Amino acid sequence: MTFLRKKDRVLPGLPITLGFTVLYLSLIVLIPLVALAIKSAELSPAEWWNTVTNPRVVASYKLSLLTAFYAGLVNLVFGLLLAWVLVRYKFPGKRIVDGLIDLPFALPTAVAGIALTTIYAPKGWVGSLLQPLGIKVAYSPLGITIALIFIGIPFVVRTVQPVLQDMETDMEEAAATLGAYRARTFFRIVLPELIPPLLTGFALAFARGIGEYGSVVFISGNMPMKTEIAPLLIITKLEQFQYAQAAAVAVVLLLISFGLLLLINILQRWSNRRLRTAKGG
Numbered sequence: 680m681t682f683l684r685k686k687d688r689v690l691p692g693l694p695i696t697l698g699f700t701v702l703y704l705s706l707i708v709l710i711p712l713v714a715l716a717i718k719s720a721e722l723s724p725a726e727w728w729n730t731v732t733n734p735r736v737v738a739s740y741k742l743s744l745l746t747a748f749y750a751g752l753v754n755l756v757f758g759l760l761l762a763w764v765l766v767r768y769k770f771p772g773k774r775i776v777d778g779l780i781d782l783p784f785a786l787p788t789a790v791a792g793i794a795l796t797t798i799y800a801p802k803g804w805v806g807s808l809l810q811p812l813g814i815k816v817a818y819s820p821l822g823i824t825i826a827l828i829f830i831g832i833p834f835v836v837r838t839v840q841p842v843l844q845d846m847e848t849d850m851e852e853a854a855a856t857l858g859a860y861r862a863r864t865f866f867r868i869v870l871p872e873l874i875p876p877l878l879t880g881f882a883l884a885f886a887r888g889i890g891e892y893g894s895v896v897f898i899s900g901n902m903p904m905k906t907e908i909a910p911l912l913i914i915t916k917l918e919q920f921q922y923a924q925a926a927a928v929a930v931v932l933l934l935i936s937f938g939l940l941l942l943i944n945i946l947q948r949w950s951n952r953r954l955r956t957a958k959g960g
Contacts, residue, residue, distance in 0.1 A: 715926050715930060715933070718922060719929075719930045721926075734904070735904055735912070736909075736928055738905075738907070739909040740909055742907065743888075743908045746827055746888065747884075747891075749824050750884065751888060752881075753824075754828055754832045755880070757835075758877075758884075759839055761832070765777055766840060767843070780833050781833055784833055788830065791826070792895060795817075795825065795826050795894065799898065801817065817898050818906060819900070822899065822906075823906065826894045827884075829894065830887060842872065843873070846869070875947050875950050878943055881943065885939070885943070886940055889932070891908075895910075896908075896911055912928060913928050916928065
């Protein structure tokens with residue numbers, strides 16, 4: 680029986696595929712990260728600590744993390760709404776709208792940043808209307824958040840959309856037949872099924888937002904302690920030939936990002952387990 684199972688396999692077995700996986704991860708992910716840590720270790724412990732706890736560096740951490748988090752929350756809501764409309768409704772131009780969702784993937788980030796700055800600058804199309812109201816978008820954290828919303832929305836839509844397409848509507852129709860309100864049907868039947876892909880989309884958008892540079896650098900204004908993001912600060916240190924300091928800042932940002940993504944993955948696994956338990960019960 681064992682011989683037949685091995686013979687019937689079309690793809691290579693575990694040793695070969697595992698070897699290629701480890702090699703790929705080592706070359707693309709692990710070795711660069713180890714090199715980054717080694718480069719930051721060129722600093723003495725005191726220098727390393729002073730670098731990563733500098734008020735300017737801490738402010739850039741906070742700005743990058745908070746704007747990426749807020750943008751992820753916005754994308755969580757509107758990404759679900761867009762995916763719902765694309766899956767559940769038919770309307771003229773649906774394919775065009777579906778294609779536009781992927782535009783942030785194809786559009787160079789620098790082009791996106793210039794376009795957003797042109798629109799939301801004080802003399803821009805939208806900025807000129809918001810300026811009299813006292814709302815400043817460009818060269819502010821709000822502008823950074825909008826840029827991250829723009830580049831992060833496809834992650835949520837494309838992770839939720841396949842789940843909605845595969846979801847049966849029998850339970851929804853049964854709930855409607857029994858007199859359940861639409862809101863109750865959505866929150867009790869549909870939403871639990873969508874929590875895992877929503878968390879995945881949020882994690883992807885959040886991770887992309889933390890490391891985003893091209894679309895943010897133009898609209899942020901790059902003011903230290905105010906609108907300077909962590910990736911820009913790293914680039915600034917590299918331009919000043921402070922390679923070890925730049926590596927130290929990058930290592931801390933990497934650790935913070937990894938910890939937050941690990942927490943999101945734990946929540947995702949917990950929601951998956953809870954959903955399977957509910958179905959089994």
